[in-house]
Amino acid sequence: xxxxxxxxxxxxxxxxxxxxxxxxxxxxxxxxxxxxxxxxxxxxxxxxxxxxxxxxxxxxxxxxxxxxxxxxxxxxxxxxxxxxxxxxxxxxxxxxxxxxxxxxxxxxxxxxxxxxxxxxxxxxxxxxxxxxxxxxxxxxxxxxxxxxxxxxxxxxxxxxxxxxxxxxxxxxxxxxxxxxxxxxxxxxxxxxxxxxxxxxxxxxxxxxxxxxxxxxxxxxxxxxxxxxxxxxxxxxxxxxxxxxxxxxxxxxxxxxxxxxxxxxxxxxxxxxxxxxxxxxxxxxxxxxxxxxxxxxxxxxxxxxxxxxxxxxxxxxxxxxxxxxxxxxxxxxxxxxxxxxxxxxxxxxxxxxxxxxxxxxxxxxxxxxxxxxxxxxxxxxxxxxxxxxxxxxxxxxxxxxxxxxxxxxxxxxxxxxxxxxxxxxxxxxxxxxxxxxxxxxxxxxxxxxxxxxxxxxxxxxxxxxxxxxxxxxxxxxxxxxxxxxxxxxxxxxxxxxxxxxxxxxxxxxxxxxxxxxxxxxxxxxxxxxxxxxxxxxxxxxxxxxxxxxxxxxxxxxxxxxxxxxxxxxxxxxxxxxxxxxxxxxxxxxxxxxxxxxxxxxxxxxxxxxxxxxxxxxxxxxxxxxxxxxxxxxxxxxxxxxxxxxxxxxxxxxxxxxxxxxxxxxxxxxxxxxxxxxxxxxxxxxxxxxxxxxxxxxxxxxxxxxxxxxxxxxxxxxxxxxxxxxxxxxxxxxxxxxxxxxxxxxxxxxxxxxxxxxxxxxxxxxxxxxxxxxxxxxxxxxxxxxxxxxxxxxxxxxxxxxx
Numbered sequence: 001x002x003x004x005x006x007x008x009x010x011x012x013x014x015x016x017x018x019x020x021x022x023x024x025x026x027x028x029x030x031x032x033x034x035x036x037x038x039x040x041x042x043x044x045x046x047x048x049x050x051x052x053x054x055x056x057x058x059x060x061x062x063x064x065x066x067x068x069x070x071x072x073x074x075x076x077x078x079x080x081x082x083x084x085x086x087x088x089x090x091x092x093x094x095x096x097x098x099x100x101x102x103x104x105x106x107x108x109x110x111x112x113x114x115x116x117x118x119x120x121x122x123x124x125x126x127x128x129x130x131x132x133x134x135x136x137x138x139x140x141x142x143x144x145x146x147x148x149x150x151x152x153x154x155x156x157x158x159x160x161x162x163x164x165x166x167x168x169x170x171x172x173x174x175x176x177x178x179x180x181x182x183x184x185x186x187x188x189x190x191x192x193x194x195x196x197x198x199x200x201x202x203x204x205x206x207x208x209x210x211x212x213x214x215x216x217x218x219x220x221x222x223x224x225x226x227x228x229x230x231x232x233x234x235x236x237x238x239x240x241x242x243x244x245x246x247x248x249x250x251x252x253x254x255x256x257x258x259x260x261x262x263x264x265x266x267x268x269x270x271x272x273x274x275x276x277x278x279x280x281x282x283x284x285x286x287x288x289x290x291x292x293x294x295x296x297x298x299x300x301x302x303x304x305x306x307x308x309x310x311x312x313x314x315x316x317x318x319x320x321x322x323x324x325x326x327x328x329x330x331x332x333x334x335x336x337x338x339x340x341x342x343x344x345x346x347x348x349x350x351x352x353x354x355x356x357x358x359x360x361x362x363x364x365x366x367x368x369x370x371x372x373x374x375x376x377x378x379x380x381x382x383x384x385x386x387x388x389x390x391x392x393x394x395x396x397x398x399x400x401x402x403x404x405x406x407x408x409x410x411x412x413x414x415x416x417x418x419x420x421x422x423x424x425x426x427x428x429x430x431x432x433x434x435x436x437x438x439x440x441x442x443x444x445x446x447x448x449x450x451x452x453x454x455x456x457x458x459x460x461x462x463x464x465x466x467x468x469x470x471x472x473x474x475x476x477x478x479x480x481x482x483x484x485x486x487x488x489x490x491x492x493x494x495x496x497x498x499x500x501x502x503x504x505x506x507x508x509x510x511x512x513x514x515x516x517x518x519x520x521x522x523x524x525x526x527x528x529x530x531x532x533x534x535x536x537x538x539x540x541x542x543x544x545x546x547x548x549x550x551x552x553x554x555x556x557x558x559x560x561x562x563x564x565x566x567x568x569x570x571x572x573x574x575x576x577x578x579x580x581x582x583x584x585x586x587x588x589x590x591x592x593x594x595x596x597x598x599x600x601x602x603x604x605x606x607x608x609x610x611x612x613x614x615x616x617x618x619x620x621x622x623x624x625x626x627x628x629x630x631x632x633x634x635x636x637x638x639x640x641x642x643x644x645x646x647x648x649x650x651x652x653x654x655x656x657x658x659x660x661x662x663x664x665x666x667x668x669x670x671x672x673x674x675x676x677x678x679x680x681x682x683x684x685x686x687x688x689x690x691x692x693x694x695x696x697x698x699x700x701x702x703x704x705x706x707x708x709x710x711x712x713x714x715x716x717x718x719x720x721x722x723x724x725x726x727x728x729x730x731x732x733x734x735x736x737x738x739x740x741x742x743x744x745x746x747x748x749x750x751x752x753x754x755x756x757x758x759x760x761x762x763x764x765x766x767x768x769x770x771x772x773x774x775x776x777x778x779x780x781x782x783x784x785x786x787x788x789x790x791x792x793x794x795x796x797x798x799x800x801x
Contacts, residue, residue, distance in 0.1 A: 055079060060611030062532045062542030063107035064525040067169030067199075068693035069240030071535045072103035073612050074110075076526070076547055083111050083526065083548060091610075096221050096251055098616040101243045101540065105690050109702040113524075114548075116699060118508055120521035121552025130494045130502070133514040140553060140563070146518060148567035150501045154470040155189060160433050162469035163191040164446075167198060167439040168476020170506065170696060173530025173544050174426040174587050175558040175580040176522065178474040181505070182428040184561040185472070187570045190433035192468060195459065197439050198478065200377050200412065201788025202385035207411030209386075209647045210393040212637035215623060217413030218405070220537050222620035223248045224255055225406030228368035230361070231261040232285065232392065234376035237269040239688035241376075242537035249273050258368065260361065262288075263376075264685055265712070265754055266747035278361070279749035281352040281672070282683045283793060285379050287665035289391040291347035292362030293333050296398060301366035303400030310631050311397055312638075313646020313662065320640060320648045329394065329645045329662045342665075350665065350673075352749065366399045370406030374413070378687065383668035383793040386785045390647075390663035397643045403628025405620070414536065416621035418595075421534035425590045426583065434460035438787035442468065443489055443780060446499050457787035467498065474505045474557055475522070477695045479512040481761050484778040484791050486769075487736045490515070505557060508699065511761040511773070522557050523550035529580040531587045539615035541591055543584070543605045556580055650785070658784040669781065670795045672751060680733045680795035682717065682753045686774040692758030698771075699760070709772045710741040712754040713798065718744045721799055728801040730768070731755060733794070736776030738769040739801045753798055 056079045063072040077085035086108055089100040123143030128134030138146075154162050163185060171177035185191040196204060207214050220242065223229075229252060236245040246269065253259055253273065261267065261274035262285070270277045280288060296302050307314050315330040327337045335341035344355035344362075351358065365371050375392045379385070393410040401407035414420050437445050438457040445452060449467035452458045473479050479502075483489050493499060493515045504516035513519055530544035550556075555563075558580050565574035578586060585602040592599040599613055626634035635641030639648060651661035658666070670676050672683060691707035692698050698709075711731060713723065723729055725744040730737055731753060738755070748754055759772030769776045778791040 058609075059545060059547050060609055061526070061547060062173075062530075062544050062611065063103050064110065065172035065530075065532050066693040066696040067172060067535075068104075068106060069236075069535055070104070070243035071101065071532050071538065071540065071542060072107050072243050073101045073542070074103055074107055075611075078547060081548055083114055086110055096224060096248065097618060098614050099244050099247055101538075101612065101614075104240070105703065105706060106693055106697050106700075109697070109700050110526075112700045112702055113507075113697060114526060116508070118699065119551055119554070120506065120508060120513075120519060121554060122521060123553070124519040126517045126519075130496065130515045130517070131490060133509060135519060143518060143520060144560075144563050144567055147503055147520075147564050150470060150503070150518075151188065151564075151568065154501065158466045158469050160185075160189040161192045161435055161464060162466040163472070164442060164468045164470070165191055165472050165474065166442055166476050167194060167478050168474060169694065170475030170477065171525060171557065172423060173525045173528075173532055174424065175528055175530050175556050175583055176475065176525055177424070177426075177557060178476060179424050179426050179428050180557040180561045181472050181474040182431075183426070184565055184570070184574060186429040186431050187565065187573050188568060190431045192433060192445065192464075193431050193436040193460070194439040194442065195436050196786060196788055198381075198482065198789050200380065201438070201440065201786045202380035202783055203375070203377065203389050203412050205786035205788070206380075206386040206389035207393065208638075209650060210390055210397075210411065210638075210644055211409065211624075212644075214412035215414045215416060215419045216393075216409040216411045217415045217537075218408065218622045219415050219617055219620040220245060220248045221617045222405055222622060223372065224251045224257075226252050226257050226370055226372040226408070227406060228364060228371040229257055229259045230365060230371070230373040231259060231263075231269060231274060232373060232375050233263055233379040234261075234374050235263065235267040235269045235688065237272055238267060238690050240535070242535055245537070246273060258364070260364075264683075264749050264752045265687060267687070268690075278353055278357065281350070281749065282379075282685055282752060283382050283668045283671060284347075284351040284665065286384075286387045286391045286663060287342070287347045287350040288353065288358055288361075289388070289395055289663075290333060290342040290665055291344045291351075291358050292365065293329075293395060293398065294342045295344065295359045295362035296366045296395075297330060297333055299363070301363065302398040306400035306402070306628075307398055310402075310628065310643055312640045312642045312644050314398065319646065323646070323648055323651050323661070326646070326651055326661060332662050332664060352751075365395065369401070370404050371399065371401050372406065372408035373401075373410055374408060375410060378685070378792055381789055381792045383670070383781070383783065383790045384658070384666040385783050385788060385790060386659070387663050387666060391665075393643075394645050394663055397645060402643070403622060403624040403626075405622055407622075409623055416623040416625075420537055422591070422595070423533065423535075425587045435464055436460050438782060440484075440782055440789040441787060443483065443492055446471075447492055457782070469499060470501045470503075471499055472503045472505075473512055473516075477506075477510045477512045479504075480515060481511040481695045481773055481775065482757075484775055484780045484789060485735050486761055486773060486775045487767065488780065505560060507554075510695065511771075520560055521552060521554040522560065523554040527554065528556035528558070529584045531584045533591065539617060541588075541596060541599060541613045543602075543611060543613075545606065546581075558583065655784065668793045670779070670793050672795075676795050680797050681751070682796050682798060683751060684731070684774065684777055684794045684796045685752060685754050685792055686757035686778075687754055688758075689756045691756060695758045695760060698758050707756075708741065709756070709759050710743045711772075711798075712743045712745055712748050714748050714750040714752070715744050715746060716750045717753070717798070718742065723798070723800055729798050730801045731777065731796050731798045733777050733796040735779070736767070736769065738772060738774075738776050740772045742798075753796065
């Protein structure tokens with residue numbers, strides 16, 4: 001084992017300052033930009049002018065936060081009130097402890113989104129049928145009066161639980177985003193709440209069943225200490241998953257780590273980083289993990305001492321009280337109860353990978369220490385997505401790759417010691433409505449809300465008294481485009497007797513916006529004040545000053561909600577006397593007190609024009625290090641205080657076929673092994689690509705040129721259907737159909753078709769989507785434990801259009 005790297009600041013340049021972890025808080029300093037002259041001091045609210053040209057300004061800011069998986073530094077040049085150039089982080093590089101925060105193509109192409117001719121400029125009211133996209137211009141007074149009137153009407157007629165602000169991640173900059181509407185409605189008496197999200201519902205729910213927490217990740221600076229990294233369904237080069245995660249993986253590789261990518265597609269991450277690509281069949285990851293465990297257990301490669309002292313439920317000697325006779329993990333893997341040992345031979349037929357390869361990967365992971373099995377989010381957005389999360393955590397546990405430098409506990413992976421960035425500190429207040437639904441089940445609450453029970457994931461109450469009647473969608477395209485089964489969802493939204501009023505607040509007329517009764521034009525994050533910290537990983541705080549004025553009559557989400565609050569008699573309570581800039585100053589104070597004692601004041605941040613306050617990580621935190629050293633003194637927050645390979649909580653649910661107490665492979669409800677494969681033989685995956693961040697950027701010409709919207713199919717599947725590269729093909733199932741060009745490539749396994757997610761739904765007169773939205777094909781069926789979306793479990797057929 002290589003000696004762990006101590007990323008000390010000893011070799012840092014003298015002007016960079018020192019950083020350290022102090023009692024859970026972190027301190028750091030600014031780094032000067034590369035420009036030879038320091039930025040000039042500026043009056044409040046105006047970033048620096050460029051030397052020698054008072055009409056041209058250079059502003060350092062955060063890339064507008066669209067939940068892409070990163071937070072990157074931009075150098076923005078402004079001339080005559082327009083952004084004319086966007087560049088990346090120009091600070092000097094510092095190695096792993098404080099690297100540059102470089103933007104991807106989406107951030108570099110943002111000018112074309114910022115100045116797009118289709119920006120919403122004025123409030124508008126629907127004039128045609130919902131979904132037709134016909135609107136007439138309103139004044140702001142008319143629009144705000146109507147919004148306030150509809151809120152009062154629905155509250156009086158149905159109660160606050162009939163109002164809903166759906167999940168949406170189009171903005172995370174404090175003063176822009178859905179949190180501004182949630183604050184308003186909480187002051188108004190509340191609204192129907194939700195829990196979990198579309199990104200990692202299963203991961204967030206399943207990880208604590210093993211560890212009692214989602215803080216299971218080492219800081220990324222420790223990744224370079226790993227000797228063996230399994231990138232399991234993980235594609236950081238495209239979806240990011242923390243700014244510069246690929247940089248840390250490259251550094252690990254330079255130090256001799258072997259990287260193996262398991263993914264149905266040869267992703268950009270596989271090409272750029274991996275030593276080996278294994279095209280596993282989608283939805284079968286838990287089967288391969290089980291077969292790896294069989295090799296590890298039968299060949300006695302597991303860490304017996306760690307399992308004995310730190311784990312629960314590995315075998316019959318470790319069962320919790322009340323479950324002494326239940327099936328242990330070893331019982332399941334060795335087939336003692338069902339008569340089916342989970343061998344590589346067994347897994348080969350399921351996973352579509354050779355048995356020798358499965359066995360070899362198991363041996364390599366168990367014997368090459370320390371090792372890291374990082375689970376991407378796509379494989380848990382599937383039927384029974386909870387199982388693959390728990391299976392990965394258990395592999396880490398039985399091999400002893402927990403609590404050590406270079407190891408990785410798996411699961412959610414929020415960074416030690418405190419969970420990492422806070423994301424949003426803008427205060428929404430308490431929601432007086434205690435009822436909450438799973439985020440993915442809002443269509444069920446709109447259609448049959450009063451029939452929902454705890455069995456459907458309803459929390460906070462035994463019964464809803466009303467269905468959803470008013471939807472206020474802010475920075476969200478999840479009403480239509482990003483939600484499942486678009487055709488069914490659209491039919492529901494067209495029915496004005498079900499959802500009586502829909503307001504959409506956005507930059508563009510999105511597919512969701514086309515169903516609005518009232519459209520409110522929101523500004524981008526360049527057009528108001530904001531603040532952001534890291535995305536899951538990192539120790540950075542970004543100042544987002546107002547760079548340019550918004551076009552037309554667009555306003556920030558905060559200002560729109562404040563104006564609605566004024567009409568509801570809530571303005572003083574909502575604003576507390578602050579404008580957007582005032583809330584940024586307030587948020588800086590919160591972050592300074594909670595995490596970053598050295599964080600500058602807003603005025604100091606403005607004058608520096610550096611855009612980011614970054615804290616060097618001198619010594620990476622390792623999750624569960626104290627627990628590994630002394631499990632009795634530092635128990636986990638699980639019922640047993642140990643790693644729960646067997647979960648008594650899940651056992652007591654009494655649903656072993658759907659929610660087993662030990663992780664198992666469960667065949668999906670749509671799969672190549674089911675009867676549905678006869679008419680829909682292709683597994684459909686909807687990967688994230690550099691073309692979009694969810695559905696944001698789909699209308700940016702540069703990105704469309706770089707990444708044309710198309711589907712990807714293996715040559716064997718194309719030949720069987722008479723399809724040639726570049727031809728238009730129709731992809732369809734019982735839920736819907738779409739037509740796109742086809743890219744025939746060997747960089748995807750046979751039996752799989754990839755439809756990159758994020759395309760804007762654009763149905764033709766026959767209802768066939770021409771915009772490339774995968775969600776015309778996906779299912780509304782949720783996972784059994786987390787009630788999360790399973791939108792990657794879908795089968796379809798393809799043919800020439």
